[in-house]
Amino acid sequence: MADKKSIKRRDFLKLSSTAMVAGLTGRLTGKPQEENTTPYSIEEAARRVGKLPLVKLGYSGRQVSIIIGSGDLAEAPREAGILCGMNYWHKANKWIQTGTPDSILKNREAHYCQVTVDRVGGDHYVGRIDEEKHYTYVKEALRRTGLGYFDDMQLHYGYHNTDELKNERGFVRAFERLKKEGLVKHLCLSQHGYAGNSRVPGGQSAAKILIAVVEDGIYEHAQFMYSYGADPNMDKFLEFARKKGFGTIAMKTARGIGRMKDDQAFMDKLPAGVSPHNALVRWLTTRTKLDTVVMRVKNLDEFVESYSGAGKALRSREALAIQMMTAQADKTACRLCTECQPHCPQQIPIAEILRFERYAVDDHDWDKARKLYAKLDCKGDACAQCGTCVSHCPQGLQIPDKIAAAHALLS
DSSP states (O other): OOSTTSOOHHHHHHHHHHHIIIIITTOTTOOOOOOOOOOOOHHHHHHHHOOOOEEEETTTTEEEESEEEETTSOHHHHHHHHHTTOOEEETGGGHHHHOOOHHHHTTGGGOEEEEEEOOBSSOTTTOBOOHHHHHHHHHHHHHHHOOSOEEEEEETTOOSSHHHHHHOOHHHHHHHHHHHTTSEEEEEEEEOOOTTOTTSTTOOOHHHHHHHHHHHOOOOEEEEEOOSSOOHHHHHHHHHHHHHTOEEEEESOOTTHHHHHTOHHHHHHSOTTOOHHHHHHHHHHHSSSOSEEEOOOSSHHHHHHHHTTTTOOOOHHHHHHHHHHHHHHHHHOOOOOOSSGGGOTTOOOHHHHHHHHHHHHTTOOHHHHHHHHHTOSSOGGGOOOOOTTGGGOTTOOOHHHHHHHHHHHHO
8 A cells, every 4th residue: 555556545445436336336256247037948039039131241252140159159149149040150269168069060061160369479469470380279179179170260369560460471371271271261360459558569559450451451351349439440441341342340349338237327318128239239230331240148138138139220219329328438438449558658558458347347257357457567556647548538538547446446
């Protein structure tokens, strides 16, 4: 407590009180949110959602479901998704641990399965791209999943900057070797933003790197963070990608919705009969230039609530809800654009900290959030409360307060 960078007791209590008002009561110890218990069967959940529309993804023109699945999706929503026509699987290599679902193995040609490949020798900040190790990993993942081949090979977390994209071709070479052997078909990446990150010298924003990726012409599609609210740089990228036929997949889309649903006063103000996740999915799939979206759901209740909006028109009441959600999120939840990071004199990884905060407060995944936060070299208590970041935040978010609260909750 004597350290000037520490959060003083009165500040901690103030932040804790604010957290409780936002609906965190009972979860400061990391206890999981109480699950819904609506007794949907897999078949009933699939019936309520209906067939998911198909869209073209990337230069190949493959028809994929407008909502895609993930290898860590729970069994019940996964099987319901398959009944609804969900046919693209992000992180299919996750099935190394759990076993590839029989429903996919028995109908392999009907599904597009993606392998995500991480840097080696460290995390996505300091790890390296290594042709031979990436090549070996994909072959081992195929052996252990029994899939026979991966439709897509993804560089997980993406490039640090455009120079690395241009000069470090080890991942591309690994892909080309595997493709010659018939083990992979398409190249893709997920892209985080690294601008101003102290662990990534010369780091650049996701939007800038993604535009360079499209211009490079080697990758077929990309996955990136995107949600409601003004984001001119990402919207510019989406416009460019659509013009070039480059595929786009949004992730981390539910900005601030978890804390909204915990705030009964806010929920009472929403138009009658509107669910935030349902409104979000309608907006994502009908009012943006995205091709498709990956959105995690934990159970069949969430599956029905969220995915039943896929491809459905955004009616006036949902449009009003999106406006209200945007205004609320702009005050409470970081968009993760990294615009502020290069201006922080302490070189605090602001976007990373507030991404972990979203895992905790919105997804109620406290264990994941705290483990990731613990790995950071520079944490929230390094903030000098200078406020420089605020003037560079497109949302006008009170970042020093957010960083202090996140440090108190995640340390």
